[in-house]
Amino acid sequence: MTKKILIFSILFLTGISIFSQTVNDIPVAQIDVEYIQIVGTSRLFSNKVTIEIDFGQQSKFFSSGNETQVKDADGKILKLNSMIDALNFMSLNGYTFVQAYAFAVEGQNVYHYLMKKRE
Template sequence: MNKILIIIFLTICSYSSFGQTINGIPIKDLDVQYLQILGTSKLMSSKLTITIDIGQKTKFFSNNTDETLLKDEKGEGLIFNSMIDALNFLSANGYEFVTAYVLTVGNQNVYHYLMKKNK
């Protein structure tokens, strides 16, 4: 029974590690050296919406973050508890922390973390 549970657990872990995408590309397969994590707090929540800037083209007048939103295997946006949660996620997916800064837009903090791909 324990062997079956271990096999199921490993299968789920390997499936979920390939499920996270940016603009339809698995995060581990991105052909970029650097990326930037942008964390914006959600209204009436302690959680963050994380978008990833890899230099991709986005629509100028669009407020749609669909091209930059980190999505799960179901195509839904991932929600992180904190920037450290997002940092740990990207570290587990082959990126290392470079620097961070915060900008306040209106009354909302926007967190910026620069990451570099491990070789």
């Protein structure tokens, strides 16, 4: 019995953490567009990437860029380990991979992944 409660608790907490991430104050799973683009920028002296989600949202003229970054339930920027981590995250939120390309900007790799919402 306690094993079932433990498994249920883990699944419940995982479900909460999956659906509590937001972009521009919109829960990722509830973004109502057909296509999104993940833009990942490699960090200096780190294996991690900074992830931004572009779904066509309007940006403020003098913004810090934070409205395109994925935030957790506490409003902190979500740190993902790699672009594959970002792909898996978006897959859990109802998107499927379409296409990718990358290029370098000032010595940093910038990855662009196009995703489509699953029907």
